[in-house]
Amino acid sequence: DAKTTQPNSMESNEEEPVHLPCNHSTISGTDYIHWYRQLPSQGPEYVIHGLTSNVNNRMASLAIAEDRKSSTLILHRATLRDAAVYYCILRSPLGNRDDKIIFGKGTRLHILP
Amino acid sequence: EPEVTQTPSHQVTQMGQEVILRCVPISNHLYFYWYRQILGQKVEFLVSFYNNEISEKSEIFDDQFSVERPDGSNFTLKIRSTKLEDSAMYFCASRLGTSGGDTQYFGPGTRLTVL
Numbered sequence: 001d002a003k004t005t006q007p008n009s010m011e012s013n014e015e016e017p018v019h020l021p022c023n024h025s026t027i028s029g030t031d032y033i034h035w036y037r038q039l040p041s042q043g044p045e046y047v048i049h050g051l052t053s054n055v056n057n058r059m060a061s062l063a064i065a066e067d068r069k070s071s072t073l074i075l076h077r078a079t080l081r082d083a084a085v086y087y088c089i090l091r092s093p094l095g096n097r098d099d100k101i102i103f104g105k106g107t108r109l110h111i112l113p
Numbered sequence: 114e115p116e117v118t119q120t121p122s123h124q125v126t127q128m129g130q131e132v133i134l135r136c137v138p139i140s141n142h143l144y145f146y147w148y149r150q151i152l153g154q155k156v157e158f159l160v161s162f163y164n165n166e167i168s169e170k171s172e173i174f175d176d177q178f179s180v181e182r183p184d185g186s187n188f189t190l191k192i193r194s195t196k197l198e199d200s201a202m203y204f205c206a207s208r209l210g211t212s213g214g215d216t217q218y219f220g221p222g223t224r225l226t227v228l
Contacts, residue, residue: 043220045219
Protein backbone atom coordinates (compact mmCIF):
# COMPACT_ATOMS: atom_id res chain seq x y z
CA ASP A 1 0.00 0.00 0.00
CA ALA A 2 1.26 3.50 -0.82
CA LYS A 3 2.22 5.75 2.04
CA THR A 4 -0.12 8.25 3.65
CA THR A 5 0.66 11.10 6.04
CA GLN A 6 -1.75 12.22 8.76
CA PRO A 7 -1.43 14.52 11.78
CA ASN A 8 -0.81 12.60 14.99
CA SER A 9 -3.73 14.18 16.79
CA MET A 10 -6.52 16.69 16.45
CA GLU A 11 -9.06 18.25 18.74
CA SER A 12 -12.56 19.45 18.04
CA ASN A 13 -15.56 20.66 19.97
CA GLU A 14 -18.67 18.57 20.21
CA GLU A 15 -21.34 19.33 17.62
CA GLU A 16 -18.89 21.11 15.34
CA PRO A 17 -17.59 19.85 11.98
CA VAL A 18 -14.23 18.10 11.88
CA HIS A 19 -11.91 17.98 8.89
CA LEU A 20 -9.28 15.23 9.07
CA PRO A 21 -6.56 15.64 6.43
CA CYS A 22 -4.53 12.98 4.68
CA ASN A 23 -1.68 13.40 2.22
CA HIS A 24 -0.90 10.67 -0.28
CA SER A 25 1.32 12.24 -2.89
CA THR A 26 2.51 8.88 -4.30
CA ILE A 27 -0.99 7.52 -4.94
CA SER A 28 -1.33 5.50 -8.12
CA GLY A 29 -4.16 5.96 -10.59
CA THR A 30 -6.01 2.86 -9.43
CA ASP A 31 -5.60 3.20 -5.65
CA TYR A 32 -8.78 3.66 -3.65
CA ILE A 33 -8.71 5.95 -0.61
CA HIS A 34 -10.18 4.22 2.43
CA TRP A 35 -10.83 5.56 5.90
CA TYR A 36 -11.20 3.36 8.94
CA ARG A 37 -11.51 4.35 12.55
CA GLN A 38 -10.84 2.58 15.83
CA LEU A 39 -12.91 3.52 18.82
CA PRO A 40 -11.32 2.90 22.24
CA SER A 41 -11.02 -0.82 23.03
CA GLN A 42 -12.68 -1.84 19.77
CA GLY A 43 -11.66 -3.23 16.39
CA PRO A 44 -11.15 -1.03 13.35
CA GLU A 45 -14.35 0.08 11.67
CA TYR A 46 -14.86 1.05 8.04
CA VAL A 47 -15.90 4.66 7.56
CA ILE A 48 -15.85 5.51 3.88
CA HIS A 49 -13.88 5.10 0.67
CA GLY A 50 -13.56 6.74 -2.73
CA LEU A 51 -11.56 6.83 -5.93
CA THR A 52 -11.90 10.25 -7.58
CA SER A 53 -15.23 11.84 -6.73
CA ASN A 54 -16.32 13.12 -3.36
CA VAL A 55 -18.38 10.60 -1.42
CA ASN A 56 -21.03 10.85 1.27
CA ASN A 57 -22.50 8.24 3.55
CA ARG A 58 -24.33 8.23 6.85
CA MET A 59 -21.11 8.42 8.84
CA ALA A 60 -19.03 11.00 7.00
CA SER A 61 -18.03 12.69 3.76
CA LEU A 62 -14.82 12.21 1.84
CA ALA A 63 -13.43 15.09 -0.16
CA ILE A 64 -10.74 14.10 -2.66
CA ALA A 65 -8.44 16.68 -4.21
CA GLU A 66 -8.53 17.00 -7.97
CA ASP A 67 -4.95 15.68 -8.29
CA ARG A 68 -5.79 12.90 -5.76
CA LYS A 69 -2.66 13.68 -3.75
CA SER A 70 -4.68 14.51 -0.67
CA SER A 71 -8.09 13.90 0.83
CA THR A 72 -10.14 15.06 3.79
CA LEU A 73 -12.52 13.08 5.94
CA ILE A 74 -15.34 15.31 7.11
CA LEU A 75 -17.45 14.58 10.17
CA HIS A 76 -20.27 17.06 9.84
CA ARG A 77 -21.25 17.25 13.47
CA ALA A 78 -18.86 15.53 15.84
CA THR A 79 -20.16 13.75 18.91
CA LEU A 80 -18.26 12.35 21.87
CA ARG A 81 -18.69 8.93 20.29
CA ASP A 82 -16.55 10.04 17.34
CA ALA A 83 -13.45 10.19 19.54
CA ALA A 84 -11.22 7.57 17.93
CA VAL A 85 -8.09 6.97 15.89
CA TYR A 86 -8.80 7.63 12.20
CA TYR A 87 -6.74 5.82 9.58
CA CYS A 88 -6.35 6.93 5.98
CA ILE A 89 -5.32 3.94 3.85
CA LEU A 90 -4.68 3.44 0.15
CA ARG A 91 -5.95 0.15 -1.27
CA SER A 92 -5.08 -1.47 -4.54
CA PRO A 93 -7.93 -3.07 -6.53
CA LEU A 94 -5.85 -6.18 -7.22
CA GLY A 95 -8.17 -8.81 -5.85
CA ASN A 96 -7.35 -11.48 -3.32
CA ARG A 97 -3.56 -11.12 -3.44
CA ASP A 98 -1.91 -8.34 -1.47
CA ASP A 99 -5.21 -7.23 0.01
CA LYS A 100 -4.05 -6.91 3.61
CA ILE A 101 -4.63 -3.54 5.23
CA ILE A 102 -1.47 -1.80 6.38
CA PHE A 103 -2.42 0.50 9.22
CA GLY A 104 -0.32 3.54 10.05
CA LYS A 105 -0.49 5.48 13.29
CA GLY A 106 -3.55 7.45 12.14
CA THR A 107 -4.93 10.62 13.69
CA ARG A 108 -6.19 10.48 17.24
CA LEU A 109 -9.29 12.68 17.35
CA HIS A 110 -10.25 14.18 20.70
CA ILE A 111 -13.75 15.61 21.06
CA LEU A 112 -14.25 18.26 23.73
CA PRO A 113 -17.66 18.47 25.38
CA GLU B 114 -26.66 -5.70 10.50
CA PRO B 115 -24.33 -8.73 10.13
CA GLU B 116 -21.14 -8.55 12.14
CA VAL B 117 -17.97 -10.46 12.88
CA THR B 118 -17.94 -12.02 16.33
CA GLN B 119 -14.98 -13.24 18.36
CA THR B 120 -14.63 -15.41 21.44
CA PRO B 121 -13.44 -15.19 24.09
CA SER B 122 -13.26 -11.46 24.69
CA HIS B 123 -10.33 -11.99 27.06
CA GLN B 124 -8.01 -14.98 27.35
CA VAL B 125 -5.38 -15.36 30.03
CA THR B 126 -2.81 -18.12 29.63
CA GLN B 127 0.55 -19.25 30.94
CA MET B 128 3.65 -18.97 28.79
CA GLY B 129 4.15 -22.11 26.74
CA GLN B 130 0.47 -23.03 26.65
CA GLU B 131 -1.58 -23.39 23.49
CA VAL B 132 -4.45 -21.02 22.83
CA ILE B 133 -7.17 -21.00 20.21
CA LEU B 134 -8.91 -17.77 19.36
CA ARG B 135 -12.24 -18.10 17.64
CA CYS B 136 -14.00 -15.95 15.09
CA VAL B 137 -17.30 -16.19 13.25
CA PRO B 138 -17.00 -14.11 10.07
CA ILE B 139 -19.97 -12.61 8.25
CA SER B 140 -21.78 -15.54 6.69
CA ASN B 141 -21.41 -14.92 2.93
CA HIS B 142 -17.88 -13.55 3.11
CA LEU B 143 -15.07 -15.40 1.36
CA TYR B 144 -11.87 -13.79 2.66
CA PHE B 145 -10.71 -13.96 6.24
CA TYR B 146 -7.94 -12.23 8.17
CA TRP B 147 -6.22 -12.04 11.50
CA TYR B 148 -4.54 -8.89 12.78
CA ARG B 149 -3.01 -8.07 16.12
CA GLN B 150 -2.39 -4.91 18.10
CA ILE B 151 0.11 -4.80 20.91
CA LEU B 152 -0.93 -2.24 23.53
CA GLY B 153 -0.15 1.28 22.33
CA GLN B 154 1.08 0.16 18.92
CA LYS B 155 -0.26 -0.09 15.38
CA VAL B 156 -2.64 -2.74 14.11
CA GLU B 157 -0.49 -5.36 12.34
CA PHE B 158 -1.49 -7.87 9.67
CA LEU B 159 -0.90 -11.52 10.53
CA VAL B 160 -2.52 -13.69 7.86
CA SER B 161 -5.13 -13.82 5.13
CA PHE B 162 -7.12 -16.92 4.20
CA TYR B 163 -9.18 -17.77 1.15
CA ASN B 164 -10.56 -20.98 -0.34
CA ASN B 165 -9.30 -23.00 2.62
CA GLU B 166 -5.71 -21.94 2.35
CA ILE B 167 -3.43 -19.15 3.47
CA SER B 168 -3.18 -16.38 0.85
CA GLU B 169 -0.54 -14.33 2.57
CA LYS B 170 1.19 -14.20 5.93
CA SER B 171 3.43 -11.71 7.63
CA GLU B 172 6.82 -12.27 9.29
CA ILE B 173 5.02 -12.34 12.63
CA PHE B 174 3.05 -15.43 11.56
CA ASP B 175 5.74 -18.01 12.24
CA ASP B 176 5.49 -21.77 12.83
CA GLN B 177 3.87 -21.20 16.21
CA PHE B 178 0.76 -19.81 14.51
CA SER B 179 -1.83 -21.64 12.46
CA VAL B 180 -5.28 -20.88 11.13
CA GLU B 181 -8.17 -23.12 10.30
CA ARG B 182 -11.73 -22.96 9.06
CA PRO B 183 -12.98 -26.16 10.67
CA ASP B 184 -16.56 -25.81 9.49
CA GLY B 185 -18.65 -23.44 7.42
CA SER B 186 -18.81 -20.74 10.03
CA ASN B 187 -15.78 -20.60 12.33
CA PHE B 188 -12.29 -19.27 11.63
CA THR B 189 -9.65 -19.95 14.27
CA LEU B 190 -6.18 -18.75 15.13
CA LYS B 191 -4.02 -21.15 17.14
CA ILE B 192 -0.83 -20.23 18.92
CA ARG B 193 0.96 -23.46 19.84
CA SER B 194 3.30 -22.29 22.56
CA THR B 195 2.57 -18.78 23.72
CA LYS B 196 5.28 -16.29 24.57
CA LEU B 197 5.05 -13.17 26.69
CA GLU B 198 5.34 -11.05 23.55
CA ASP B 199 2.18 -12.64 22.12
CA SER B 200 0.16 -10.57 24.58
CA ALA B 201 -1.99 -8.34 22.39
CA MET B 202 -5.47 -7.70 21.01
CA TYR B 203 -6.21 -10.08 18.17
CA PHE B 204 -8.74 -8.96 15.58
CA CYS B 205 -10.47 -11.15 13.05
CA ALA B 206 -11.82 -9.60 9.84
CA SER B 207 -13.75 -10.79 6.83
CA ARG B 208 -14.38 -9.49 3.34
CA LEU B 209 -16.96 -10.33 0.73
CA GLY B 210 -15.17 -10.32 -2.63
CA THR B 211 -12.29 -9.23 -4.79
CA SER B 212 -12.66 -5.59 -5.85
CA GLY B 213 -10.67 -2.71 -4.42
CA GLY B 214 -13.90 -1.26 -3.13
CA ASP B 215 -14.58 -4.21 -0.84
CA THR B 216 -14.40 -3.50 2.83
CA GLN B 217 -12.89 -5.59 5.60
CA TYR B 218 -15.20 -5.91 8.58
CA PHE B 219 -13.49 -6.35 11.90
CA GLY B 220 -14.59 -8.15 15.02
CA PRO B 221 -14.37 -6.65 18.51
CA GLY B 222 -11.15 -8.50 19.27
CA THR B 223 -9.80 -10.97 21.81
CA ARG B 224 -7.43 -9.64 24.41
CA LEU B 225 -4.72 -12.27 24.96
CA THR B 226 -2.66 -11.97 28.12
CA VAL B 227 0.31 -14.31 28.46
CA LEU B 228 1.72 -14.61 31.99
